[in-house]
Amino acid sequence: MRLAELSERSGVSTATIKYYLREGLLQPGRRVSATQAEYDGAHLRRLRLVRALIQLGKVPVATAREVIAAAEDESLDHHLRLGAATWALPHGPEPGEGDPEADAAGRTVAELLEHIGWQFGQEAGELSPAYRKLVTAVAALRRLDYPCDVAHLLPYARLAARLAVTDMDLVEEQPTEAGQIEAAVALTVLYEPVLLSLRRLAHAEESARRFTDGGTGGGEV
Amino acid sequence: MRLAELSERSGVSTATIKYYLREGLLQPGRRVSATQAEYDGAHLRRLRLVRALIQLGKVPVATAREVIAAAEDESLDHHLRLGAATWALPHGPEPGEGDPEADAAGRTVAELLEHIGWQFGQEAGELSPAYRKLVTAVAALRRLDYPCDVAHLLPYARLAARLAVTDMDLVEEQPTEAGQIEAAVALTVLYEPVLLSLRRLAHAEESARRFTDGGTGGGEV
DNA sequence: GATTATTGGATAGCGTCGCTATCCATGCTT
DNA sequence: AAGCATGGATAGCGACGCTATCCAATAATC
Numbered sequence: 028m029r030l031a032e033l034s035e036r037s038g039v040s041t042a043t044i045k046y047y048l049r050e051g052l053l054q055p056g057r058r059v060s061a062t063q064a065e066y067d068g069a070h071l072r073r074l075r076l077v078r079a080l081i082q083l084g085k086v087p088v089a090t091a092r093e094v095i096a097a098a099e100d101e102s103l104d105h106h107l108r109l110g111a112a113t114w115a116l117p118h119g120p121e122p123g124e125g126d127p128e129a130d131a132a133g134r135t136v137a138e139l140l141e142h143i144g145w146q147f148g149q150e151a152g153e154l155s156p157a158y159r160k161l162v163t164a165v166a167a168l169r170r171l172d173y174p175c176d177v178a179h180l181l182p183y184a185r186l187a188a189r190l191a192v193t194d195m196d197l198v199e200e201q202p203t204e205a206g207q208i209e210a211a212v213a214l215t216v217l218y219e220p221v222l223l224s225l226r227r228l229a230h231a232e233e234s235a236r237r238f239t240d241g242g243t244g245g246g247e248v
Numbered sequence: 249m250r251l252a253e254l255s256e257r258s259g260v261s262t263a264t265i266k267y268y269l270r271e272g273l274l275q276p277g278r279r280v281s282a283t284q285a286e287y288d289g290a291h292l293r294r295l296r297l298v299r300a301l302i303q304l305g306k307v308p309v310a311t312a313r314e315v316i317a318a319a320e321d322e323s324l325d326h327h328l329r330l331g332a333a334t335w336a337l338p339h340g341p342e343p344g345e346g347d348p349e350a351d352a353a354g355r356t357v358a359e360l361l362e363h364i365g366w367q368f369g370q371e372a373g374e375l376s377p378a379y380r381k382l383v384t385a386v387a388a389l390r391r392l393d394y395p396c397d398v399a400h401l402l403p404y405a406r407l408a409a410r411l412a413v414t415d416m417d418l419v420e421e422q423p424t425e426a427g428q429i430e431a432a433v434a435l436t437v438l439y440e441p442v443l444l445s446l447r448r449l450a451h452a453e454e455s456a457r458r459f460t461d462g463g464t465g466g467g468e469v
Numbered sequence: 470g471a472t473t474a475t476t477g478g479a480t481a482g483c484g485t486c487g488c489t490a491t492c493c494a495t496g497c498t499t
Numbered sequence: 500a501a502g503c504a505t506g507g508a509t510a511g512c513g514a515c516g517c518t519a520t521c522c523a524a525t526a527a528t529c
């Protein structure tokens with residue numbers, strides 16, 4: 028198919044597709060002459076993935092490029108590629124060096140991970156983006172005087188562990204290895220809005236149950 | 249304290265504080281003369297909250313203003329204010345009207361909520377932002393051919409319900425009503441990075457357990 | 470009391486990001 | 500042969516979150 032058709036079928040303007048091509052988010056089409064290129068279903072699929080990552084997942088364009096590059100790097104093995112892909116995801120502000128709150132948060136997180144037996148927060152001595160983001164968030168909560176110690180975080184960590192099992196079950200449903208890598212990236216990012224939305228809906232339910240009289244009259248899960 | 253001290257104690261530049269004042273994210277200080285205003289601990293605390301919402305929670309400035317206004321609107325009761333505050337949170341792209349995938353996603357979500365017995369996804373006939381975001385995300389996943397039906401979503405919904413219980417327990421730890429409202433906003437937004445980070449760390453663990461030989465040799469949760 | 474420094478307020482501008490509009494030579498289509 | 504679509508390059512736009520500069524009024528200091 029031509030660029031125009033790719034655009035029509037994906038709902039993305041040709042100008043934007045050209046932009047993604049320029050930015051390396053999309054492989055160039057198979058050149059068929061000096062002024063025409065041919066795109067196929069793989070391009071369409073990839074384009075939809077990129078769009079979803081950027082629009083829904085709010086992944087910056089530059090980051091999306093790195094994630095996709097990592098997912099396609101065939102020099103890595105399965106597990107590593109999976110990690111590498113998510114490794115490139117947004118960094119956010121650094122925890123801050125001399126800040127005592129940040130240090131305390133760092134210790135809390137380390138204690139939490141040790142307590143729950145996780146070992147993959149770091150690699151080659153460097154902390155993962157997720158690890159650092161966690162430290163930053165905990166530090167912010169502590170600065171606001173919200174309780175945020177191991178005891179409070181543990182339930183969240185346990186729930187996260189169960190989430191990961193569900194997520195990985197979904198990944199393993201994919202038949203091919205390439206499919207699994209793509210699924211890992213897509214599901215990691217695209218289930219985030221799903222999860223956060225469900226959490227907010229659940230908040231509304233739980234709030235109603237606790238703070239309105241009469242309650243909802245049932246609805247056991 | 250003066251603006252300069254507020255700046256120093258919060259780590260936010262005076263220029264930025266003035267910007268927040270202009271945008272209505274912060275109450276003006278108590279005017280003490282024509283050229284000076286006095287700020288107190290409440291301002292400092294609020295400033296830290298605003299900063300955390302914007303930097304960590306990635307909440308747009310305009311949205312943060314609405315959220316805070318809703319949280320302070322004393323004409324609403326407890327439960328409503330809690331909902332109103334989160335109601336104002338980011339909207340994202342609309343599900344799209346004539347799109348068949350979006351319609352299918354909408355039906356899936358409605359079925360899911362009915363199945364699990366949630367009733368607070370809408371109010372006065374309008375769908376909540378969380379509900380719409382969920383529909384959009386499900387539609388995107390379906391467009392990528394990822395399985396995303398009630399059966400797949402149900403485990404996430406159940407986990408979300410348990411998250412909400414944990415969250416609300418934390419909210420109820422706050423002694424005052426105003427504190428609970430603020431906590432609801434802060435914890436809704438600021439636990440999102442915590443949760444997502446933990447999920448990614450858990451992914452690394454689960455991936456290692458499944459895809460590397462030898463595994464981690466223990467670490468039961 | 471004169472001088473210097475600081476304050477808060479207003480305004481305009483900057484840097485990044487994700488596109489988008491315009492132009493152009495080529496060459497496919499009819 | 501005529502006309503139009505294609506892909507590539509370039510410059511610009513609109514939103515966002517600040518930030519730099521200026522200013523008159525006042526506080527602090529000598």
